[in-house]
Structure formats: structure tokens, C-alpha cells
Amino acid sequence: MPITFDHVTYSYPSSCEPALRDISFTIEDGEFLGIIGHTGSGKSTLIQHINGLLLPSKGSVLVDGMDIASNRVARRDTRRKVGLVFQYPEYQLFADTVKADVGFGPRNLGLGEEEIITRVRQALARVGLSYEECAEKSPFDFSGGQRRRIALAGILAMQPSVLVLDEPMAGLDPRGRENIMRFICSLHEEGMTIVMVSHNMEDVAVHATRVITLKKGEILMQGTPREVFSHPKELRDVGLGVPLATAFATELNECGFALPAGIFTLEELADAVAAELGGVVS
Amino acid sequence: MGNLILGQYCPGTSVVHRTDPRIKLFLVIFYLALVFVAPGFSGLAVVTAFTCLIIFFAKIPFRTILNSIKPLLFIVIITALINLFFVHSGEAVVDWMFFTITTGSIYMAIFLSWRLALLLFGMSLLTLTTSPIDLTDGAEHLMRPFERIGFPAHEFAMMMGIALRFLPVFMDEAAKIKKAQEARGADFESGNFITRGKSIIPILVPLFVSAFRHADELAMAMESRCYHGGVGRTRMHVLAIKNHDYAAIAVFAVALACLIVMRVVGL
Ligand SMILES: Nc1ncnc2c1ncn2[C@@H]1O[C@H](COP(=O)(O)OP(=O)(O)O)[C@@H](O)[C@H]1O
Numbered sequence A: 001m002p003i004t005f006d007h008v009t010y011s012y013p014s015s016c017e018p019a020l021r022d023i024s025f026t027i028e029d030g031e032f033l034g035i036i037g038h039t040g041s042g043k044s045t046l047i048q049h050i051n052g053l054l055l056p057s058k059g060s061v062l063v064d065g066m067d068i069a070s071n072r073v074a075r076r077d078t079r080r081k082v083g084l085v086f087q088y089p090e091y092q093l094f095a096d097t098v099k100a101d102v103g104f105g106p107r108n109l110g111l112g113e114e115e116i117i118t119r120v121r122q123a124l125a126r127v128g129l130s131y132e133e134c135a136e137k138s139p140f141d142f143s144g145g146q147r148r149r150i151a152l153a154g155i156l157a158m159q160p161s162v163l164v165l166d167e168p169m170a171g172l173d174p175r176g177r178e179n180i181m182r183f184i185c186s187l188h189e190e191g192m193t194i195v196m197v198s199h200n201m202e203d204v205a206v207h208a209t210r211v212i213t214l215k216k217g218e219i220l221m222q223g224t225p226r227e228v229f230s231h232p233k234e235l236r237d238v239g240l241g242v243p244l245a246t247a248f249a250t251e252l253n254e255c256g257f258a259l260p261a262g263i264f265t266l267e268e269l270a271d272a273v274a275a276e277l278g279g280v281v282s
Numbered sequence B: 001m002g003n004l005i006l007g008q009y010c011p012g013t014s015v016v017h018r019t020d021p022r023i024k025l026f027l028v029i030f031y032l033a034l035v036f037v038a039p040g041f042s043g044l045a046v047v048t049a050f051t052c053l054i055i056f057f058a059k060i061p062f063r064t065i066l067n068s069i070k071p072l073l074f075i076v077i078i079t080a081l082i083n084l085f086f087v088h089s090g091e092a093v094v095d096w097m098f099f100t101i102t103t104g105s106i107y108m109a110i111f112l113s114w115r116l117a118l119l120l121f122g123m124s125l126l127t128l129t130t131s132p133i134d135l136t137d138g139a140e141h142l143m144r145p146f147e148r149i150g151f152p153a154h155e156f157a158m159m160m161g162i163a164l165r166f167l168p169v170f171m172d173e174a175a176k177i178k179k180a181q182e183a184r185g186a187d188f189e190s191g192n193f194i195t196r197g198k199s200i201i202p203i204l205v206p207l208f209v210s211a212f213r214h215a216d217e218l219a220m221a222m223e224s225r226c227y228h229g230g231v232g233r234t235r236m237h238v239l240a241i242k243n244h245d246y247a248a249i250a251v252f253a254v255a256l257a258c259l260i261v262m263r264v265v266g267l
């Protein structure tokens, strides 16, 4: 189910300056697309176009070749297949039990009671929570990190084939971030298409298969992490950075090293430096 | 930021913006008097011209004002419709099934909705040109006499200010939550009255939760800066009435006098 943006421009009704300008790209099946950009560059606006919550002012979004703006059926189908996790999803919990909240999506899909319970059970297990322990508790009795996992389960229970996440790690502690990141990666390995907005360059560099950089509503760069992060100057100009290891490798190269491009993690850096100096590579 | 709404401030430095908030609140009451004293269409035309003059001095784009009262325009329309169909006086113009429109009803419909629109313009001009802080300050001053009988003027004004300040925040938040639930397949557009009412729960609960969270955080932030209510609190900006404030009062007084004369003479 490839999703294609075809020259999409969007302005919010209350402002004249467009929030998105002439955006064209395609989300391929099974890829992990990272979206980076400064605050206000239009990342959140962009991802709301993926499932038709916002409709382009100009241009179109095509799902399986059908324009979701003009085709109501296609739009409904897309809403079912694209799971959209907003920023701070835990603030959207509302039901009096975890079961009811996670089951909200499946219920809206019109599934039977038994199927809903099965899906809630699976989704909770997926995010590392036990159905027996949590199902009847209020979602408000959990910690922030756990609530976010419950909210994620609410989206997974709809069994989307594309998962779109808006800064899924914002406001979590390091362990929480790592848990969520590992969880997103495992979903990707199982074949789910992932679109992730993130401010963490390392996560995007290491896990994404493709990166889109936004600048004031326009696509500044797109390509593999290796391609995008080999332009540290352009990235810095739009208020972004490159992973620490990449920056360090660049500096070493300026001092006479000849490290290869595409170093994103400390391990890769250590190995490259060791190889360069004729040491032991792990 | 979402749409400008009634109660939102549009920053500026015009003479209307700079008028003392106490005087402005007082003049709004004056303005109400103008609208209600105005006899017939000629009077309303004078008030309309007067309102345009204020808008001109406030240097606020007409569209901004129109946008800010848009959510309330339906009241004007309903008023017009009710008067159009339920007032029966004068000659019948249309008489078809149970719809009877008379010359009197047309007159009343136009007169009352015009009047109401002017009131909305006046209110919206006040909030567009006065920051919530100034507005609260002014309200507190005007309510101060009631403190003698135990009315908590400062606390009341503070609550009003906070409410005004957070209104746009909650509008934004409600829109966000609505989208998030739509992404989970919630449907707010179809269904009968009851299912629609029920479908609003997934928006209302998170909105209340977030309101309490905001309240908690705000209380903590205020307390950590030693806020302890009105007693003994001094101000950074002490309100003082200046010449242009007197001028504003004079202008309003002249306008009122004109209208009273028009009324007495029977124009
Ligand atoms: N609901 C809205 N109404 C009007 N303008 C908005 C709204 N949401 C975002 N914007 C504007 O659109 C632009 C892009 O915002 P957004 O997509 O939220 O950026 P990001 O997620 O990259 O921080 C910003 O200039 C922002 O002010």
C-alpha cells in the first residue's frame, strides 16, 4: 500500500503562510521513514496528511493510486490501515478501564466483542503489559511511561499496516526511550511500515531506512541516513545536528584521518578508528 | 494558534489599546447605553458610524473583528429568523402555509439583529484591544467597592484573567484530542442526537484531565513565586488616567447626547 504525496501544499485556515509547500515523496511498503526538522517546520502537519486527517489545499495524497481527498471510501480504508500516534498520546486516554480504552479503536471498526478482547490482549502483550493485571484498572493509575504504552496499544489493536509516530520518545527517561525505540524496531522487523518524527538524530540515523528533512514546510533533503547526514553544514543551518559519532568522525577526518562515511554510533566509530590505526576490530 | 475568538487579545499600540482599562470597561457600559438608546435605523446608523470610527482608531483589520465574532453570528441569525416569523404587525408581505412575514416583522428582524451585531462588535473591540492582564486589572478596580461587603474582588478578577488566558489553549487542545480520536476511528459527524452526545466523551474526558493538570501546574507555579492572594500585593504598573482617557469619555458623552436628542426629537 504505497502512499504517495504529489505536490502537496497545505495552509491552515487561520494563517496565510502555508505550513507545507509542494511536498512530493512516496512511503514504500516495509520501509522505516524518519522525518526530521526544526520545531514548526511542518512535521506534524505532514503526518496528519498520511491518513487524511488534514486534506491538501493543493496537490494530492494517493493511497494505492487513489486520491483520499475525493474518495471517501479510500479515506476510510486508509484510516484503518494507517495507525497515527500523536505526540504525547497518553493525554488522549479517556475510558475508565484500560480494556475499554485500548478497545476503543477496534470497537469503532465494528468488530465483535470476542475479537475486541483478543486484540486488546494481543496489543497489551505487545507493549509489554499483562492483560490480567491491567485490563480492569483505570489508565490514569499508571505512570507516564506506562500510559504511553497503553496509548500505543490502543493504536496497535487496530492492526494497522503503517504506523506513524509523532515524536514517540518525547518526555521519557532514557530507559523509557530505549524501550519504545526497541519496540518500534521490532514492529518494523515484522514487516510494518514505520514513519517516525524524531528530534533524536541518532535514532533516526541508526534505524531509519530513509530520512526526510523539512525546512519551513519544504523538503530540504531526502535520502538514506548516510546521504542526509553527510551534509552536517546544511543540517546545522536549519537548527538540526548530526549524530555525535558522525560529528566526531568528521572532525577526525579534518585532522587527517580517512574514516568512511556513515558512522552513526559510538561502536561504529570505535571500530573505524581501530581499523584506521591498525588495532583490533570487535 | 487557532482562530481568533471572542476574548482573544490582538496586540497593538493604538490609542484605543492604550486607553485605561477601567475607563474602557466603563465605556463599554456607555456603549451598551448608546445601542439601546438609539431610536430606529437612523440611530443605529449613527452608532454604526461611531463604531467604525473606534475600529479605525484601534487600527484593527475589519476581518479580524469579523472573525472574532463569527462563532456568535448564529445568535444574530436566529434572532433575525425568530423575529421574522413570529412578530405579526403591519401588512402581510408573504403569507404561505404557516409562514407569515409582515412589514413589522421585517423591521424588527433587521432592527434587533443589527442591534445585537453592534453589541458583539463592541464587546469584541474591548477584548481585542485590551490584554487579559489589563482587563483583569480594570475589572478588579471597578469591583473594589464591593470588597467592603466581603466580595473577593482580587481573586475574582484573577480567576477571570486566568479563564481568558486559557480559553484559546483549551480550544487548541480540544481540536488536537478530536483528531487523535478520529485517528482511532471515532466518528463525530454521523449518528443521531444520543450517539453524537456519547461520542463526545472521548474528547471531554481528556480535556478535563488536561484542565486539571494545567490548574495544578499553574497553582504550583504561582505558589512557587509566593502568590498568596490580594492582600498586601503591590503592582508593577499602577493605573493612571491620562488626557486621552478624558477625551474618550468626552467623545462617548457627545455620542450619547446626540442619540438622546435624536430620540427626543423623534428622528
Ligand atoms: N492548528 C493550527 N492552526 C494554525 N497554524 C498551525 C496549526 N498547527 C500548526 N500550525 C503552524 O504550522 C506550522 C507547522 O507546524 P507543525 O506541523 O506543528 O510543526 P512541527 O510539528 O514540525 O513542529 C507552524 O508554523 C505552526 O505555527
Ligand SMILES: [Mg+2]
Pocket: A043, A044, A087, A166
Ligand atoms: Mg510537531
